[in-house]
Amino acid sequence: MITPDRVKGTRDFGPEDMLLRQRVVGIIRIIYEARGFVPIDTPALEKWEVLSAKGAGGDELLKETYNFEDLGSRRIGLRYDLTVPLIRYVSMNPNIPMPFKRYHYGPVWRYEESKPGRYREFYQFDIDTVGSQSMAADAECIATVAEALSKFRQYIGDFKIRINNRKLVEGVLNYLDITSEEQVIGEMRTIDKIQKLSREGLFKEFKTYKISAVQAERILDSLSRKGEIKQILSEMKKDLPKNEKIAAGLSELEETEKYLGAFGVLANCIFDASLVRGLGYYTGNVFEATLEGKNSGSIAGGGRYDKVIGLFLGKDVPAVGFSIGIERLLDLMKGKITPEPLTEIFVAAVSQDLLPEAIKISEKLRTQGKRVQFDLMGRNFSNQLKFADKIGAKEVWILGPRDMAKGEIVVKDMKTGKEERVKINSLINN
Template identity: 35%
Template structure:
């Protein structure tokens, strides 16, 4: 019989993987909470009209999981990201105090071609600030992102790339006279995947002249330290209002976050989603080359598409799946932890199983994660299972222990063996 498997791009997670994932989610939650963000959740399903017109042509024609309910005839979609659902949430819950700071950890679905670091079902870990148009909010998002990467074990070896959509609009639309910039932005957004020659070919398909393409190549090849970069851009495009607005905003961000460390200005960063309006940010690892591991930016017009009122917002999405893949490859993470169990009750004589059961119950009441044999296995088989799982404490129960109201505790790490009174059993840890 053929072994059943999940669909392509979907995965099962055995206990060792889930233990690691939950530990990392907990670390992220602690960072989010330290910055004053609170959790929310939204449904896995949204109405198609909620997502339509928010992501751009490629996402809406190819990547969004879209289907019709056979009973009602209504069109639904699986959640594509956590940002548009947040915008819909704000429109549905207008009594939230502003600025509204939320984090959201949950699965999203995209009809991608599965490959390393890219899945059709994956988790996003988002933090967003709604209601502040000021650079302080963008700076907090960037600082939170850096702290999150460090909390996840990446103390160094990553870069935080920053740009601003107003820079792009000022340079590409006004200075270069490109009237339909979105296809250009989408071509540039593929730079890491297809390289500069590939981007050049895409721009030719759009119909741009060679001299315009050369100017675009020069622009997107620029990256550097924030202070010098912003000064160079300001001098080069000093008469452009959009560029000046972006520079002022970015300078305020850099003043708060600091220009040292992993932050750099990168004019090739465009972020493919159509809803960005201001600063945009992306985090990439020096190695392995796995694409961005976090990204986001300011989207001041998105919520207004639901409410009819302008509502500033900014946020970041941390790509935990790629971070896990990279962390395992780099040796930052290990899958050696096979269980959360701390103690295994080894039943030497099943005539005294009821006493062993009482021991397990007392340990559990004391907060000790405890297993007990449920298969009437031999002592050897019980010990073998415990060793395979890496359980530290083995609690032996036989006639001697039951008669004397004690247990024999073996610490598999130190090799220490001792007898403990039943009333003091919780003291083993």
């Protein structure tokens, strides 16, 4: 006999998990579709050449990507995110109308260190707008995710969407004579760890990218700006040196702020100079939704990546996306939400030969929109009642031979325990 076991880092989703998941995904889908984001799905399997295409952001992730040769000796990998499939999809559908606004909910696979709350197979839920250079697209992603998260405020509490701009950060680094791509990206990775590392740790890491203590000091100073977007923008316009990238970053942020105002979500947004997000592929605005309360971390992340979609096309295609941390969201909701009982009425037949009658009545009730079950286990009456109670049925309809002969039935309210004798016809036909 083999001991049944799951693959390490994977989960089964039982009925309670799935009902919650379906409900949450359903609520978010409606919000996404109302703003014109449409669903797509792509295979779990991708060619290794596609997954490992340079610039798709996977350099680090490739190390932990499940991959193997198929029976035809082709190297295949399980997708590690939903962005690379989007890039491939857009490349293979060159006549797709622009903007292409899609959402995608699906599993991804990463062979990561197994930790509580971290899985090797987990779900992502992304929206992306491909083809638009307008900051209105950035603002729309932010407003859309803000609306989705606000639907779950009673479970996750308040949130803020922190916004920064990569061009602005790069402009400041350039001004500090940090200009090589390697240094710029390294520096951004370091800033990304600002919550985790001590000041000494940060300096040490900056040093590995050949950034001097003086430079590091000024970088950290510049990262302290945080607050209302309009306010910080006007300060930065006065304080910051003028170079092309700084000007571009400020102008993008200014435009984004204008559209966020039109969407009515400015109260949920703040500027945060310390936000850069780790991935190398962002080119403009970056954003992250953070839950209020100490160390509660982020619940969504995204930004503009104008250089990546065109990877296979040989030309730039602008794009911006925002991804909800759906696993985190579901974890936060679990146990805080009482699902509606799936079965409203349990039809109990006191003797087994009345089972066909129980089925007939169940089916009639179902045509009235009720969710109904009956006994499939040959249980005696008292065990049927116990089972009905266990599955949370609101009512038990009791079929006894003498009652049935008179065309009657007993309806028991499981909450109050009250029983009522009723004519079957009147119950089923109303």
